[in-house]
Amino acid sequence: MPVEKRRSAKSRRAIYDAALALVTEIGYPRTTIEGIAARAGVGKQTIYRWWSSKADVLLEAFLDLGERTARAAGQEPADQAIPDTGDLAADLKAVLRATVDELRDPRFEAPSRALAAEGVVDPELGRLIVAKLLEPSLQLYADRLRAAQRAGQIRPGIDPRIALELFVSPLAQRWLQHTAPFDYEYTDTLVDYALYGLAPR
Amino acid sequence: MPVEKRRSAKSRRAIYDAALALVTEIGYPRTTIEGIAARAGVGKQTIYRWWSSKADVLLEAFLDLGERTARAAGQEPADQAIPDTGDLAADLKAVLRATVDELRDPRFEAPSRALAAEGVVDPELGRLIVAKLLEPSLQLYADRLRAAQRAGQIRPGIDPRIALELFVSPLAQRWLQHTAPFDYEYTDTLVDYALYGLAPR
Numbered sequence: 001m002p003v004e005k006r007r008s009a010k011s012r013r014a015i016y017d018a019a020l021a022l023v024t025e026i027g028y029p030r031t032t033i034e035g036i037a038a039r040a041g042v043g044k045q046t047i048y049r050w051w052s053s054k055a056d057v058l059l060e061a062f063l064d065l066g067e068r069t070a071r072a073a074g075q076e077p078a079d080q081a082i083p084d085t086g087d088l089a090a091d092l093k094a095v096l097r098a099t100v101d102e103l104r105d106p107r108f109e110a111p112s113r114a115l116a117a118e119g120v121v122d123p124e125l126g127r128l129i130v131a132k133l134l135e136p137s138l139q140l141y142a143d144r145l146r147a148a149q150r151a152g153q154i155r156p157g158i159d160p161r162i163a164l165e166l167f168v169s170p171l172a173q174r175w176l177q178h179t180a181p182f183d184y185e186y187t188d189t190l191v192d193y194a195l196y197g198l199a200p201r
Numbered sequence: 202m203p204v205e206k207r208r209s210a211k212s213r214r215a216i217y218d219a220a221l222a223l224v225t226e227i228g229y230p231r232t233t234i235e236g237i238a239a240r241a242g243v244g245k246q247t248i249y250r251w252w253s254s255k256a257d258v259l260l261e262a263f264l265d266l267g268e269r270t271a272r273a274a275g276q277e278p279a280d281q282a283i284p285d286t287g288d289l290a291a292d293l294k295a296v297l298r299a300t301v302d303e304l305r306d307p308r309f310e311a312p313s314r315a316l317a318a319e320g321v322v323d324p325e326l327g328r329l330i331v332a333k334l335l336e337p338s339l340q341l342y343a344d345r346l347r348a349a350q351r352a353g354q355i356r357p358g359i360d361p362r363i364a365l366e367l368f369v370s371p372l373a374q375r376w377l378q379h380t381a382p383f384d385y386e387y388t389d390t391l392v393d394y395a396l397y398g399l400a401p402r
Contacts, residue, residue, distance in 0.1 A: 027322070088400075117321040120314050120377050121228070130380050138380075145399075154399050161381070162390055163399050165371035170363075173370040176321050179331050179339075180362070189363055197398025198346075198355050198364050199289075 014040040015047060016061035023058060024110040028118035028125070033057070055125055058115065059132050069102060080137075082144040088153050089191055091144065096171060096187035103175045104182070116176065138164060166194035215241040216248060217262035224259060225311040229319035229326070234258070256326055259316065260333045270303060283345040289354050290392055292345065297372060297388035304376050305383070317377065339365060367395035 018039035022031045033054050037044045051057045070080070083091050102108055119126035138161070145160035154163070167190040174182050219240035223232045234255055238245045252258045271281070284292050303309055320327035339362070346361035355364070368391040375383050 113321050117318040120318040120321070123379075126379060130378055134378065134380065152401065155401050158394065158399050159390070162371075162387070163394060165374065165391075166367045166394055166399070169371040169374040170366035173366065173373055177331055177335065178324075178327060179335065186363070189360070190366070193359065193364060193367055193395075193398075195398055195400045197394075197396055197400075197402075198359050198367070199396045199398075200353065200356050201398075201402050 011040070011042050011046060012050070012064075015042060015050075015057065016064050019054070019057045019061045020065065020107075020111045023114045027114055028054075028058075028122075031058075055128055058111075059128060062111070062115070062133055065107065069105070069108075073098070080140060082140050084144065084147055086151070088144070088148045089195055092141075092167065092191045092195075093184075093188050095141075096167060096191065097184050099171065100182060100184060100187055103171075113176075138168065141168060163194070167191055212241070212243050212247060213251070213265075216243060216251075216258065217265050220255070220258045220262045221266065221308075221312045224315045229255075229259075229315055229323075232259075256329055259312075260329060263312070263316070263334055266308065270306070270309075274299070281341060283341050285345065285348055287352070289345070289349045290396055293342075293368065293392045293396075294385075294389050296342075297368060297392065298385050300372065301383060301385060301388055304372075314377075339369065342369060364395070368392055 015036060018036045019031070022035055022039060026035075031054055033047050034044055036054065036057060037047050040047075047057065051060070082095050085091055103112070115125075115129060119129045141164035142160040145154055145158075145163055148154045149156065149158065149160065154160075167187070170190055171182075171187060174180060174186070180186075216237060219237045220232070223236055223240060227236075232255055234248050235245055237255065237258060238248050241248075248258065252261070283296050286292055304313070316326075316330060320330045342365035343361040346355055346359075346364055349355045350357065350359065350361065355361075368388070371391055372383075372388060375381060375387070381387075
């Protein structure tokens with residue numbers, strides 16, 4: 001790798017780390033490009049060369065953190081599709097268990113909460129979070145449900161984009177609100193209820 | 202009503218209105234007891250006589266707003282149980298449609314978002330919101346599902362406290378994140394999916 005390129009990668013990593021640390025410590029509204037630059041030990045212009053706003057920096061820092069975590073777990077970042085072993089319940093349970101682990105990881109937890117909170121009251125940031133972080137990962141669930149629908153494991157009339165919310169949204173709400181236990185037993189139960197319903201069969 | 206009592210009720214209403222307006226305009230962290238008192242036109246001591254913290258004032262202001270809205274909709278505030286007509290799907294759909302109306306009401310929307318956002322990053326406030334506002338209303342759904350279970354309309358092994366999350370949490374997440382349409386068709390679909398499942402029957 002050429003010296004210039006290595007230096008860029010190192011600066012980017014320092015900038016991502018600084019952005020995640022600042023939003024955790026002082027919150028999104030008080031985090032600034034200047035503050036990120038100072039903490040990362042780079043000039044403000046270095047940041048403006050690559051990103052146009054603090055929201056841009058922070059969203060990319062999250063994508064990068066997600067990719068690093070995937071790599072550490074032995075996955076290729078490109079290989080983000082939900083596994084299809086033919087057993088839909090088992091595949092969904094495995095992915096939701098991994099999500100529980102990730103959301104409990106302190107490196108994710110504090111900056112994710114800071115970003116989620118601000119997205120609730122700042123409509124522009126909220127739209128960016130949904131478009132860049134949330135919807136792309138929800139589409140992976142929709143794709144897996146569509147494959148199950150083709151295999152006859154999901155009823156034909158079901159809308160996958162709504163169906164996925166039956167297990168993804170409860171997980172997100174429990175994590176945000178700490179209402180009740182947040183563990184594998186819970187996520188396994190959500191998948192079973194969502195697939196087979198609450199009414200007698 | 203004695204003059205003293207009428208005056209109290211009037212002060213309380215002014216204090217609630219001031220607290221909801223301030224949290225909407227400047228956010229929870231910058232809202233203070235002093236600010237609420239000044240806006241309501243009462244002395245700080247009047248507030249401290251009835252409440253011990255700004256969180257207390259604000260949570261009661263929400264409870265009061267909910268009761269007033271219920272009364273305006275022709276319900277007695279005490280009569281908060283979910284209707285039981287014997288048709289579980291119809292009863293849940295009616296309540297979720299009313300919730301859509303409430304969450305779209307501008308009087309609720311802005312202060313609710315401000316409070317929800319702060320609860321995500323302030324663990325103590327988060328616990329208060331869950332204990333005083335959220336869990337009491339979730340218990341009404343759990344009660345209705347338990348009645349349905351006794352009537353044989355919900356499978357015996359189902360845990361009502363988890364089951365209710367299949368339709369309540371997606372609604373809350375869509376409202377918080379504006380990911381997709383938030384209407385009666387959506388809530389009706391959630392109830393149908395939750396009760397009858399996604400897999401073929």
